[in-house]
Amino acid sequence: MAGAVSDQWQDDLDLILDAARQAGEIAYGFFGQSPEVWWKNEGSSPVSAADFAANDRLQSVLLKARPNYGWLSEETDDDAARLSCQTVFVIDPIDGTRAFINGEKTWCVSVAVVDRGRPVAGVLVAPALDEEFSAVAGGQAFKNGQSIVVNAEQGGQLVLAADESLVKKFEPAFRERVHRVRHVPSLAYRLAMVADGRIDGTVVKRNSHDWDLAAADLILERAGGRLTDLRREPLAYNRETVSHDVLVAGADHAVASLLPHLLDRPPG
Structure with a gap:
């Protein structure tokens, strides 16, 4: 996991973490309140009023701060202009919408900065669990400010x-x-x-x-x-x-x- 953290990507990480927290707070305000739900992809995938509200906040905050970045979000119509951008925000305003509308806590706001095809900053904010995950290229991964590592044990279960x-x-x-x-x-x-x-x-x-x-x-x-x-x-x-x-x-x-x-x- 060696490498150096770019100041640019660290600045982007700070930006997306703040934006994801704002979006998470908005989404959490809908949680357990039976928000309006629509169905897309021929009725196979739900989207709620909370998804759209969180997406609007993310788009407003992030593109105002980085107007030269492209944009790809599950809840925004895709724009081919993103393909000409070296750096792109990749967003899921609520990952786990089914859990969200069923009152389960395992949903999160997912925000990444992708540069030349690979993520260089990423955050997951799970307000109902009071958990935040983050990482930047060249750095460590964190959960609630503490570094995390995968389970390296081999053999057995x-x-x-x-x-x-x-x-x-x-x-x-x-x-x-x-x-x-x-x-x-x-x-x-x-x-x-x-x-x-x-x-x-x-x-x-x-x-x-x-x-x-x-x-x-x-x-x-x-x-x-x-x-x-x-x-x-x-x-x-x-x-x-x-x-x-x-x-x-x-x-x-x-x-x-x-x-x-x-x-x-x-x-x-």
């Missing part, structure tokens, strides 16, 4: 966030090693759980998006873990296509253990 249907497909000997945790709807928060060592890894089904991943990807990387595709390649962000195929995240030992089984039977 492998604690995973993965669909039960996938785990059932594993070979019996490997399946016996796996302890599957309860599903967490927020993908960003699941990656944060890997980063702070609560779980060893997670499998990401195809069709995740840049806004689900970018901030948490950097936090996980700076905590000593990694998020890769099935070819062991890191993700590239701010492409024309912002969705991804099957991914695996974890401490190195977890990724190495999982990949052979996923190559044989990748999840849908």
